[in-house]
Amino acid sequence: MLGRLREDTRAMCDRDPAxxxxxxxxxxxxxxxxxxxxxxxxRLWSAELRLPARLFSHLVRLLTGVEIHPAATIGRRVTIDHGMGVVIGETAEVGDDVHMYHGVTLGGDVNEPVKRHPTLEDGVRVGANATLLGDITVGEGATVGAGSVLTRDVPAGATVAGVPAKRVDGSD
Structure with a gap:
């Protein structure tokens, strides 16, 4: 666990010029x-200690302004720059080396016990105040622009922006 904490810290050091x-x-x-x-x-959630996991998660939200459901899947070296207002839902999956800015929401779009939150593959970047809704996949190395609202899959390496988010990198 200590190795992961160091790895998380090093990732932020590498990504933030400040x-x-x-x-x-x-x-x-x-x-x-x-x-x-x-x-x-x-870890508490995985050990079937659901109430302690939710209580600890709630305390972290109070202290940081970031809400991550304890059942979400978060990869290695994930960074959240500035943090405040980020919400990552229960069935969200976030790959390795993902970088998010403040105000990002990985939200659900149905009220059913199914996979209902986004999947971000490795190396994805998500700009400030972007809202990603539903069981969608953002492909490896893709970028979601600040303030975007995304409800559809994004191919690997693509850049999307806008409301609704559309591809803006010159490819179809």
Missing amino acids: AKRCLEVALTYPGVHAVWGYRIAN
């Missing part, structure tokens, strides 16, 4: 703290 030292990141970045809190809550 980060001058990793110690500063470890002590003062709420997005990093939210990911760490998720890792603990997820």
Whole structure:
């Protein structure tokens, strides 16, 4: 677990030009703290300690402004820059090396006990205040622009933006 915490910190240090030292990141970045809190809550959830997992997750939300359901799947080196207002739903799946900015929502679009939240494959970037809804997949290395509303799959490497989000990188 300690190795994962170091890895999360190093990832943020590498992605944020404002980060001058990793110690500063470890002590003062709420997005990093939210990911760490998720890792603990997820272990509790996986151990069938559902109420303690939800209570711990709630405490992390109060402290960081980031809400990550303990049943979500979060990969390695996931970073949340600025953090405040991020919501990651129960059935969301976030791959390795994903970078999100403040205000991102990975939300559900149905009120049923099914896969109802987005999947972000490895290396995805999601801009500030983007809203991704439903059981959609954002392909490896894709980018979702700030303020976008996305309700459809995005192919690997594509860039989408707007309301509703459409491909803007010159490809069809």
